[in-house]
Amino acid sequence: VLLLKGFTSMQFLPLHFARFLGISVLVSLMGVFPSLVAAESNELRPYTNNPVVAIVDDEPVILEDVKNAQIHEAMVQLYQMQSQALKEKILDKLVKNHPELKLTDAPLPSKDDVARFYANTPGIKEMGTLEKMRDEITVYLEKVYARAYVDERYQLAINKGWAKVYLKAPLEFRLKAQISTAMLWSDEGDPSSRRVFLLEYSDFQCPF
Secondary structure, eight states, X not given: OOOOSSOTTOOOOOOXXXXXXXXXXXXXXXXXXXXXXXXXXXXXXXXXXXXXXXXXXTEEEEHHHHOOHHHHHHHHHHHHHHHHHHHHHHHHHHTTTOGGGOGGGOOOOOHHHHHHHHHHSTTOXXXXXXXXXXXXXXXXXXXXXXXXXXXXXXXXXXXXXXOOOOOOOOOOOOOOOOOOOXXXXXXXXXXXXXXXXXXXXXXXXXXX
């Protein structure tokens, strides 16, 4: 029995086309998996998530210097794609000497799994009856189960020390803002008129 965490309340919705198109363009420009960078001497260097992208007047410009919210979001999605591709590549290379890592043993969803998903997923009943949605749900669950199985086998390989991974997630994006003094908005000769202006910022993904 494969225990899946985090899939009980999944939304059964397609990706937004615009976001998909943006990531497709980014992938075409950056490559799906540039995990190793070849130097001029053909020496392979480990991947870094904050490389030097330019030298200006002998001063380095790092990737974090040019990042904004949109770039960060695209980088996170690209990292997720790279990470999944890397897991599959590692397992493919290891399976010859470690047959327990083969992916053909991934479990398949049962009829009960399909019915349970239909019963517990919000909004799916409005899309059609169970019989109408059965094939689509089955295909979806097959992908979910396969990915979970890849993650499980991959973690086994890492725990055994059979592979070392250099790929890292993008650094946390933080918005930089200037902080000024409230004295600029008051009569400097009258301390009682001074006020403090507090601005609280939260991005659209923050639940608070």
